Amino acid sequence: MNKIHTRESIKESTKILLWENGINKTSVIDICNAANISRMSFYREFENKNEIVNEIISEFYKEAIDLQISILNKPIPFLERINELIYTKIEFIKGMKRELLKEILHQKNPELKLLLDKQRQIGLDYLLYQIKLEQKKGNFRKELNLEFIMYYINKITEFMFDPELIRIYPDTSELIREINKVFYFGILERN
Secondary structure: OOHHHHHHHHHHHHHHHHHHHOOOOOOHHHHHHHHOOOHHHHHHHOOOHHHHHHHHHHHHHHHHHHHHHHHHOOOOOHHHHHHHHHHHHHHHOOOOOHHHHHHHHOOOOHHHHHHHHHHHHHHHHHHHHHHHHHHHHOOEOOOOOHHHHHHHHHHHHHHOOOHHHHHHOOOHHHHHHHHHHHHHHOOEOOO
8 A cells, every 4th residue: 555545545544433433532543443544554654643634634624714715705695605605514513423523622632722723813803804794795793792792602612512401402503503593683684
């Protein structure tokens, strides 16, 4: 197997395991078994599990941000862009278990936490930029306080793991769909 194929194969197997089991419950041995490689082959490509996790999560965030940007810049009506964004986000995280989302949001590994915080901030900065643009166009209320939006987004991530909300929405995708709809359509300008 060539080096590029091996590296990509390891990353793909790891991503499947992460989405299913989370970061903490995925070991190098699990990755090797899933990729059908030896531990020596793994360590030829990656220094440790953190390196591959960092790479996968970084690529995931970059792809998500690029997708968000491309949708929000489409020359279609605003509501169509928002609807497409909501449903694309759901498809994008399909198969990702709530435990992985929780680990991503509450990461204890300092290196991964720094990476995740940086990637999350890039996404939030772009979202705020888009909200400001849409405010100028009249699609969001002019008096909408952007500090409140930041606070609201942070609170949303907290209550996603509330046991009562998990009971109401056992499927993470359905919960995220509802959160996005309430967020976007709850702040639209009303005529």
